[in-house]
Structure formats: structure tokens, C-alpha cells
Amino acid sequence: MDPLIGRRTWRTAEPIHSAIYFVPEAAEEYAAIGFGNWMSGYFPSRSAPMGAVSAEVVKATFYNFDPSLVDRSMAGAWETASPAQLIAARFTAADRMIRRLAGDTISGLAPAAAIARRAAEAACEHPEGRPLFAGHVSLAWPDEPHLVLWHAQTLLREFRGDGHLAALTAQGLTGCEALVTHAAMGEISGKVLKSSRQRTDDDWNGAIESLQVRGWLDADGAFTGVGREGRQWIEDRTDELGVLPYTAIGEDACAELRSTVRATSTLMAAALGFPRRDADGA
Template sequence: MGEASRVTGRFRGTFDVLHSLTYFAPETEAALTDAGLRPGRMTYFAGRAAPMGPVSPGVVAATFYNFNPELVARHIPRAWTLASPDRIIEARFEAVDAALTRLLGKDVLDSEEVAEAAELAREATAGCQADGRPLYAGHADLDWPSEPHLVLWHAITLLREHRGDGHIAALVLHGLDGLSALVSHTATGKGFLAEAAKSSRGWSDEQWNAAADALREKGLLDADGGLTEAGNDLREQIEAATNAASAGPWQRLGEEKTKRLHELCGPLSRRAVEAGAFPANVFSSRR
């Protein structure tokens, strides 16, 4: 297996940290509330969805996939009456700039390594396909920033949303709706802890337990909530399908450049984590 193929399966631990830290950084909520949004979930839903324009709650729930649609509807479309999507996008980049400066330091952000990583990551995005990927397509229509660290963040955002849209297609193909996908993913031990998943995604204990019972009836979960052999096989098939659908950027970049980008981003991600980018009680593991 070549480096480009391996990276599709290591995306979360290597690159995604540099994007997903945005959702936990206090700078994000501060910038988006300054723009007019209400603190809390609204800043997440509106911040991530804004590149698609003032879309309905159904569109946000469909593209984000594993959030309770009732939770989404509490914040969308009201968010668009408080701040325009363009202003939200502007505030989000301001927040990213501040968060990365705090976590990595200006010397690192101004380094040749970050500039090189930005150039390589942007080149990789040329291998992304917009077809059937609405969330990626919205972000891909945005203008590129000029600062290298923001170019790097935006490129990783594109790669992340490209992969995420492909992952949703794989989940649909394999018969998992948003909640059952979330329940089965927590059972892998590689994502959110169950309590954090329920809380952040807006699902009640009753809804979660009903989804778990349905997965047990299908033979995918055991009595203790762990994956059965069939459940593990299904999650592996979904991961393989996601990786296959996400290989285009790395094939475009090529093995040597992909390996170099991995070498450049790994230390940046580790430094961000060590600087406290994520709460310790949210993830069961990072990969």
C-alpha cells in the first residue's frame, strides 16, 4: 500500500486536528458571538454551514448527519437573521487565526514549514471532487485566504469536508442513519465517548437506547453495547469505502509529497494537542 493510500485512513490523527480544534477553541465562540450569533450550538451549526448560504435546518441536519434534527432546528434558520453567512465566514477565519496563534505560536505560523505545508495541502485539494458533496462544495466556493497558516487550515477544511461527505455516502450505502452511525462509531472506541456524543449531538437516552436496541436486533451490537463481529465488519467496510472515496486528493498530490505533508502536519497537530486544543473528557481515543 502506497503512502497516499495509507494517509486516507490516518487523516483524523494527522491533519484533522488542525481543523477540528476550531470547534473547541474559545476564540471561535467569541468571534461568532461578536458577529451576532448566540453562544453555544448556534456558533457551530452556523459557522460550519455558512459556506452553503442561509440554508434550512433540514439541509444542515442532512449534511451534518449525526445531529438530532430537533437540535439543529433550535438554531437554524434563526442564526441567519442574526448574522449573514458572509459575516459568519469572515468571523470564523478571524477565530482560526487567533486560535492557531495561541496554540502554535506566531514563530511557528510564520515558519517555512507551515508555508510548505500550506502549499502542499492546497495542491492536494485539486484532487477533490465536488459531485455529490454539498458541504465540501460550499467551502470550496470560498476565496482562499492569503496567510499561509490560514491557507493550510482552509485546505485541511476542504479535505475534511470532502472526506466527510464521502463518509456519509458510505453510511447511507451500508444502511446506517445518523444516530445508528453515531452509536456504532462510539462502540468502536475510536471516537466520542457515548455520553459526550449524546450531549453534543442532542440525543436523549431514550433515543440512543432505541437505536442501540435496533442495532442489536440486526446483530451489530452485543448485549454490552460493543460491536459484534458483524458490526465490526460493517464499520470496517464503511471505513474502507470512505477511504476509497477520499483517495483523490492524495493520488493528485502523489506519494512523495503526501509523505512530506504528513511529516509537516504531524508535529503541528501534536503541538496543538499538547497545548490543550481539546478537552480531555471528550474522546475515547484519537486516530
């Protein structure tokens, strides 16, 4: 299968999962078990399927965030709540979130859920080298279709994300250099990436300087030809490493998944102000 088909299928459904990082339901559920703000619950809740791992493990699997932010967020996390409690809180938040944002489209998600589950289960046969994904593989499947879809898309996101980190590190990029090169692609501003990952000015400027020395950025911080080729290599490898579950279900099922999930995905993305993708989810 053309890896671009896999990327488009994943991106069409992705807002159904990624909304969990922005909605008040998540902050409320994490607060209910002792986490005082959204960020203090983000790292523990997302890493909880791996077990009560150390901050160092979280830094490795979330490597573009400021390491001191991870340290602060993970300090005492497992004394505040167990991984099982955080996993349950996240599923509750996802349930509430989709019921609120999906509107009437929630009643038609069973076909999409079934297809997405097939893709995710194909990925589950290949956890090697994907630690964050592998942790999620052990979780029980929920019963309701909208949560089956959310869990499937979570698995597919982490499968792809672990592959993306492999590609980034294969190119020798640090976490902050990964952000700077992402910004240089022009899809999202450096200001947003720097702020959301809480990178300091020193981190950011140091990454720019190191990429300039390497020949990836010019004096103005824009890609050189070498830098653009290097980042495109990362994107291509990410697509190739992420296509397996979509190859397993085939092109027709990918097209059906996109068509059956698009209304919900579009509605949820619009409610949260996500950037609009084109009709192909590219």
C-alpha cells in the same frame, strides 16, 4: 495509492482545522455578530458556505446531531447574520486560534500550506455528491500560509466527511446508529458522543435496540461479527472515497506534508487536550 496513506496524512494535519470547534476564539467571533453561545454559531458557521440553507439541509449534512438541536440552532440564524458574515467570522477565529496555539511553528507553515492546497485543489475538481464540501469550494483562498493551510484542511475534512456520510447511509444507518456504532469501535466513549450530539436516552437506546435486531450488536451492546464487519466496511469505504486528493499529490508529497505540519499539529492538539495519535498519525 493505499487509502491508509491518505487517512494518515489527513489525520496528521486534522487538529489544525478541528481546533476551531473547541477554541474560545470561535465563540467570541460568533458572539460578536449576534450568536449567544458556541453551539448557536456552530451549525450556521459551518453550513454558511452552502448559502442560507434551511435547517432541513443542515440536518441532512450534519446527520448524527439531534435534529431538534439543529432546529433550535438554525432558527433565525440568517436573520442574525449573513452567510458571508459567518464565513468571515470563522476565518478571523481561525487566524486568532492558530496564532495563539501554534507558537513559533507558525513561521514554518508555508511548505505545508502549499502542499495541502495542491491536494485540496485536486479535490475541488470532484465536488459531485459532496454538498458541504462543494460549498467550501467556492470560497476565496486566503493569503497567509497558516490560513491557506487551515482552509485546505477544511476542504479536505469536508471532502472526506461527505464521503463518510455516503458510506454510513449506504449501510442504512441512522444518525444515532452511526454514533452507537462509532462508540462500539472503542475509540471514543458513547457518553461523549451522546452528549456532544445532544442525543436523548430514548434516541440512544432506540438505536441500540434497532442494531441488536439487525444483528450488529449483542445483548450487551458490543459488536457482533456482522456489526464489526459492517462498521469496518464503512471505514474502508471512507478511506477509499477520501484518498483522491492525496493520490493527486503522490506519496512523497504526503510524507513531506506530514513531516512539515506535525510539530504545529501536535502542539495544537496538546493545547486542546486532543487524544494523542501515534507517530504515523494513524
